[in-house]
Amino acid sequence: MNDTKDSNWNNRTKLVHGGTRRSQWGEVSEAIFLTQGFVYDSAEQAEARFIETGPDEFIYARYGNPTVAMFEERIAALEGAEDAFATASGMAAVNGALTSLLKAGDHVVSARALFGSCLYILENILTRFGVEVTFVDGTDLEQWRAAVRPDTKAVFFESMSNPTLEVIDVAAVAEIAHAVGATVVVDNVFSTPVFSDAIAQGADVVVYSATKHIDGQGRVLGGVILGTRDFIRGTVEPYMKHTGGSLSPFNAWTLLKGLETISLRVNAQAETALQIATALQGHPKLARTIYPGLADHAQNALVQRQLGGKGGTVLSLDLKGGKEAAFAFLNALTIPVISNNLGDAKSIATHPATTTHQRLPDDQKVALGITPGLVRFSVGLEDPEDLIADLTQALDACGG
Ligand SMILES: Cc1ncc(COP(=O)(O)O)c(C=O)c1O
Numbered sequence: 001m002n003d004t005k006d007s008n009w010n011n012r013t014k015l016v017h018g019g020t021r022r023s024q025w026g027e028v029s030e031a032i033f034l035t036q037g038f039v040y041d042s043a044e045q046a047e048a049r050f051i052e053t054g055p056d057e058f059i060y061a062r063y064g065n066p067t068v069a070m071f072e073e074r075i076a077a078l079e080g081a082e083d084a085f086a087t088a089s090g091m092a093a094v095n096g097a098l099t100s101l102l103k104a105g106d107h108v109v110s111a112r113a114l115f116g117s118c119l120y121i122l123e124n125i126l127t128r129f130g131v132e133v134t135f136v137d138g139t140d141l142e143q144w145r146a147a148v149r150p151d152t153k154a155v156f157f158e159s160m161s162n163p164t165l166e167v168i169d170v171a172a173v174a175e176i177a178h179a180v181g182a183t184v185v186v187d188n189v190f191s192t193p194v195f196s197d198a199i200a201q202g203a204d205v206v207v208y209s210a211t212k213h214i215d216g217q218g219r220v221l222g223g224v225i226l227g228t229r230d231f232i233r234g235t236v237e238p239y240m241k242h243t244g245g246s247l248s249p250f251n252a253w254t255l256l257k258g259l260e261t262i263s264l265r266v267n268a269q270a271e272t273a274l275q276i277a278t279a280l281q282g283h284p285k286l287a288r289t290i291y292p293g294l295a296d297h298a299q300n301a302l303v304q305r306q307l308g309g310k311g312g313t314v315l316s317l318d319l320k321g322g323k324e325a326a327f328a329f330l331n332a333l334t335i336p337v338i339s340n341n342l343g344d345a346k347s348i349a350t351h352p353a354t355t356t357h358q359r360l361p362d363d364q365k366v367a368l369g370i371t372p373g374l375v376r377f378s379v380g381l382e383d384p385e386d387l388i389a390d391l392t393q394a395l396d397a398c399g400g
């Protein structure tokens with residue numbers, strides 16, 4: 001039974017109750033249907049279900065599962081999307097959204113500031129199958145206008161880029177893309193499902209790594225593709241169910257529980273991020289403190305319009321002393337962990353140039369602002385004063 005009673009609920013109510021299906025036992029916490037398959041009452045019923053699978057009917061967990069369906073409905077309700085397909089990871093979502101949509105001969109325009117694996121899909125995989133990709137500076141609308149063509153099938157960008165936190169104007173790029181009939185695919189991880197309203201602003205397809213804020217406690221991998229029912233069921237589902245990138249029911253359950261608390265967590269993390277960025281601005285060891293919520297961020301006006309003024313949960317610090325200072329800073333931190341996830345309850349510090357973006361050639365790193373001194377800092381749920389004290393002592397301790 002699907003217990004979602006009211007689609008007019010506000011977001012925090014949707015995050016707790018959206019998509020709930022209760023079994024005959026009436027459990028309060030959502031059940032984990034840890035099963036790969038489903039039993040049919042008869043051979044006739046099996047045949048009928050393979051011809052057409054109705055709502056609340058399941059065949060095989062690669063195609064769908066009740067716990068996974070609850071997660072899909074809850075996140076779709078939050079995003080204001082008609083439908084969603086849950087995936088095994090964020091990269092399965094990016095790959096599934098693009099590969100299911102594109103064919104040989106299509107043209108794609110993409111922002112060039114991308115997470116390393118997103119860039120790999122656009123630069124190395126799609127091109128192998130005859131898709132042409134043009135990269136632009138995503139913050140420059142003139143470049144988008146110049147790059148789109150009548151054969152442009154899709155545009156792709158991270159609405160807030162990893163790790164330099166450029167913010168891209170979803171509504172303006174969507175208008176340019178829609179003028180040539182292109183589908184707008186947005187990787188919305190850094191903007192978060194809480195602050196962003198990308199579908200209302202013109203995105204056709206939104207993808208998330210659920211590994212980040214949706215889990216928010218560093219436990220599982222997951223992802224999700226959101227869009228119209230036609231796109232999700234007609235284009236994405238056949239691709240995903242036959243290629244195998246579906247979400248496990250256990251991970252879906254973990255992510256459902258993550259959605260219950262995401263709004264509280266992400267709002268607290270963004271408040272702390274602003275406090276840290278404000279406190280560290282102008283520190284003598286820093287060439288730049290990058291945080292979209294700061295008034296001096298190049299796209300702060302857009303952050304006000306597009307994200308309700310919320311700058312997200314990540315900030316990046318560019319240390320004057322380069323790699324040596326960045327490593328000394330990381331090694332001097334006592335509360336944040338050195339790792340490479342983000343959106344976690346634990347603060348996480350990352351050196352993109354030698355880890356997440358290591359694969360990029362040096363000239364591309366320079367073009368994207370991924371300097372040897374850049375440290376990405378994902379703000380956790382610790383006390384803001386403790387974090388500011390720890391970051392400050394680590395900056396004071398490092399050279400440069
Ligand atoms: C912007 C962005 N997209 C996609 C991904 C991939 O997510 P996952 O690790 O869940 O595959 C990441 C991971 O860091 C990311 O930062």
